[in-house]
Amino acid sequence: MGSISFGGSSAAIGLDIGTDHIRVAQVKPAGAGFELSGYGRVDIPMGAVVEGEIVDVDAVTSAIKELQRRSNVRGKNVAIGVANQKVIVRLIDLPYMERTELEGAIQYQAQDYIPMAVEESILDFQIIGDYMTPSDEHMMEVLLVAAHRDMIGNAVAAVEGAGLKLTQIDVSSFAIVRALMGMGQPVVASADEGAAVGVIHISSGITNITVVERGVPRFNRISSLAGNQFTQAIANVMNLTFDEAEALKLQVGLPDVESGMSDVPEGIDPSLVQPVQESLEREVNKFIAEVRRSLDYYLTQTAQVRTIQRILLTGSGAQLKNLAGYLEKGLQAKVEIGDPLAYVKPVSGSQQAVTSDSYGSVVAIGLAMGGLQS
Numbered sequence: 001m002g003s004i005s006f007g008g009s010s011a012a013i014g015l016d017i018g019t020d021h022i023r024v025a026q027v028k029p030a031g032a033g034f035e036l037s038g039y040g041r042v043d044i045p046m047g048a049v050v051e052g053e054i055v056d057v058d059a060v061t062s063a064i065k066e067l068q069r070r071s072n073v074r075g076k077n078v079a080i081g082v083a084n085q086k087v088i089v090r091l092i093d094l095p096y097m098e099r100t101e102l103e104g105a106i107q108y109q110a111q112d113y114i115p116m117a118v119e120e121s122i123l124d125f126q127i128i129g130d131y132m133t134p135s136d137e138h139m140m141e142v143l144l145v146a147a148h149r150d151m152i153g154n155a156v157a158a159v160e161g162a163g164l165k166l167t168q169i170d171v172s173s174f175a176i177v178r179a180l181m182g183m184g185q186p187v188v189a190s191a192d193e194g195a196a197v198g199v200i201h202i203s204s205g206i207t208n209i210t211v212v213e214r215g216v217p218r219f220n221r222i223s224s225l226a227g228n229q230f231t232q233a234i235a236n237v238m239n240l241t242f243d244e245a246e247a248l249k250l251q252v253g254l255p256d257v258e259s260g261m262s263d264v265p266e267g268i269d270p271s272l273v274q275p276v277q278e279s280l281e282r283e284v285n286k287f288i289a290e291v292r293r294s295l296d297y298y299l300t301q302t303a304q305v306r307t308i309q310r311i312l313l314t315g316s317g318a319q320l321k322n323l324a325g326y327l328e329k330g331l332q333a334k335v336e337i338g339d340p341l342a343y344v345k346p347v348s349g350s351q352q353a354v355t356s357d358s359y360g361s362v363v364a365i366g367l368a369m370g371g372l373q374s
């Protein structure tokens with residue numbers, strides 16, 4: 001959350017606790033840039049994390065301990081990310097006031113904008129900028145973040161149980177944007193003026209949809225339409241176990257969106273290809289409709305931008321064969337695969353681990369980058 005932080009350091013660790021995996025990344029300043037000095041990933045038992053929320057603290061703690069043994073990351077202070085229905089990000093307009101004044105007033109201002117009780121939430125904010133209205137009122141734009149206390153409590157318990165210290169809690173979407181687009185200060189005017197970029201991160205339990213404009217993430221929505229749901233659809237339609245359906249999903253994927261063609265992967269019964277692809281196509285069409293609703297909602301809220309022409313795609317679930325083509329067509333936007341190593345250079349001891357997890361690594365890397373800032 002940018003600023004719920006208790007001290008930064010010269011090497012920062014990001015810990016990304018997901019539904020299928022926990023990932024850790026360590027970043028250090030190096031020359032004019034940054035290096036990825038450590039990286040690792042472990043599996044986590046099914047059901048321990050559900051839709052971005054930790055439900056089994058002990059299982060998560062054991063997985064973190066295993067990750068400590070198996071990765072080349074060393075250190076105690078970690079930044080974690082939160083992304084679930086209990087974290088709300090809103091860009092709001094308020095009458096101009098000084099930062100210190102807003103610190104006192106945010107409690108009262110926030111309730112109008114968040115769907116949960118302020119008393120049960122941890123609040124944070126970032127002042128994006130100020131402006132004059134046509135009728136000469138001095139206003140400011142504030143990025144408001146509210147997170148439910150209970151949810152934070154489980155994360156703290158899981159991390160501390162593994163002997164680590166939670167020094168920063170960030171919003172996962174902010175970490176994703178930082179890793180892919182850099183951590184420059186909000187840009188007030190740039191060549192990008194009037195352009196907004198959509199960032200879609202698909203993992204297993206959740207999809208994170210973010211809109212970035214003038215360098216600032218201005219909109220964020222979490223959806224449960226993600227990799228697991230794609231797999232479950234195949235399992236339901238074809239009457240298979242989740243694991244059988246998962247294996248088919250990974251191998252078959254979607255057909256080419258233009259030609260409808262697909263090659264039958266080796267070792268796969270050709271008669272299975274069509275039902276797999278039909279199930280996936282149905283889910284992906286729902287997925288596209290969901291993303292479209294989010295982007296349209298954003299566009300109706302903002303006066304300047306009319307379309308979103310560029311989308312950055314990441315997350316392990318984004319590896320679904322031919323998905324990018326479906327999104328390009330369905331969203332009428334250019335879809336690019338986001339590069340988690342755009343701003344960090346892996347040292348040789350981290351290279352192999354991170355490149356084999358290139359789609360999934362972006363949150364942990366962005367969290368670590370954020371840990372350096374504070």
Ligand SMILES: Nc1ncnc2c1ncn2[C@@H]1O[C@H](COP(=O)(O)OP(=O)(O)OP(=O)(O)O)[C@@H](O)[C@H]1O
Nearest residue numbers: 018019020021203204205206227228316317319320
């Ligand atoms: N080649 C592939 N094709 C399609 N899907 C894939 C592929 N490889 C991985 N996935 C999917 O990616 C998902 C796992 O993503 P990831 O490891 O990033 O999730 P997570 O971070 O643990 O979970 P979350 O952040 O949602 O809580 C699974 O649904 C898996 O099926």
Ligand SMILES: [Mg+2]
Nearest residue numbers: 018019203204
């Ligand atoms: Mg994840």
